[in-house]
Amino acid sequence: MTTEQVGEAVRSDAPQSLADLIDKRIQEIQRGVLQRSGQSLASLAQLRRAAGKPAGSVPEVWGDTIDGLSSSDGYRGDGPTRAETAAHLAMTLYAVHQQSQNVGVHRRGRDFGLGAAVARLREREASRRGSSVAEQASSPVTRRFMMLGTAQDLEEVAYHARGLINQLRGGAGTEAIRLDYALLAHQFVLLQDPAGANQVRLAWGRDFYRAPKPRKQSDTPTPEANGDSK
Numbered sequence: 001m002t003t004e005q006v007g008e009a010v011r012s013d014a015p016q017s018l019a020d021l022i023d024k025r026i027q028e029i030q031r032g033v034l035q036r037s038g039q040s041l042a043s044l045a046q047l048r049r050a051a052g053k054p055a056g057s058v059p060e061v062w063g064d065t066i067d068g069l070s071s072s073d074g075y076r077g078d079g080p081t082r083a084e085t086a087a088h089l090a091m092t093l094y095a096v097h098q099q100s101q102n103v104g105v106h107r108r109g110r111d112f113g114l115g116a117a118v119a120r121l122r123e124r125e126a127s128r129r130g131s132s133v134a135e136q137a138s139s140p141v142t143r144r145f146m147m148l149g150t151a152q153d154l155e156e157v158a159y160h161a162r163g164l165i166n167q168l169r170g171g172a173g174t175e176a177i178r179l180d181y182a183l184l185a186h187q188f189v190l191l192q193d194p195a196g197a198n199q200v201r202l203a204w205g206r207d208f209y210r211a212p213k214p215r216k217q218s219d220t221p222t223p224e225a226n227g228d229s230k
Contacts, residue, residue, distance in 0.1 A: 018083050018189060022090050023108060023182035025064055030104040047095035055080040055088035065091050086188035089158055094181045097165045107178040115207025117179045118145045121167055149201050154191055
């Protein structure tokens with residue numbers, strides 16, 4: 001792909017519109033999954049199997065990941081656009097997170113950004129282990145989050161993000177920690193540009209260190225969390 005083609009692809013991506021589109025698609029799947037819809041469960045399984053694979057390489061998920069994202073400015077490059085790559089990553093990571101959950105794990109709002117979600121995960125792990133504040137600063141969760149922040153390409157970002165999201169799923173006796181996948185898709189677009197990447201890292205760091213202390217049942221399911229974004 002030439003420099004000119006990359007520029008055209010970036011201008012066509014409209015990240016905020018992408019966030020709205022991803023929110024709508026995930027909400028539809030999420031409602032269906034919670035209602036045990038066969039079609040939604042099948043879509044979730046297909047997206048999960050596509051996790052870790054290149055955008056556009058799995059035909060079964062094209063409708064959920066690249067439909068509606070075609071460039072309108074004449075871009076005809078062979079590779080996926082930044083929006084298509086971001087949509088694929090966000091949708092497939094959501095599918096990994098939502099697997100076997102009885103509540104919706106996608107929730108809109110800055111309080112559910114990646115940094116804030118990982119901060120909640122760190123607090124949960126610290127509480128479970130009885131760790132001190134100093135120990136939390138060097139915990140495995142914190143170290144992986146820092147590796148995410150210093151990752152030099154989107155493939156490395158996706159690798160560390162998937163590791164954290166597997167932990168956000170919770171386990172026996174623990175409820176999944178929710179995450180705003182629409183915001184994450186928006187950030188995945190920005191991460192593919194050097195200037196935008198710095199903005200995203202700053203946002204993640206702020207959310208991580210400024211996240212409110214967990215309240216009891218702060219993530220209790222609500223009608224919005226279970227399927228509706230508004």
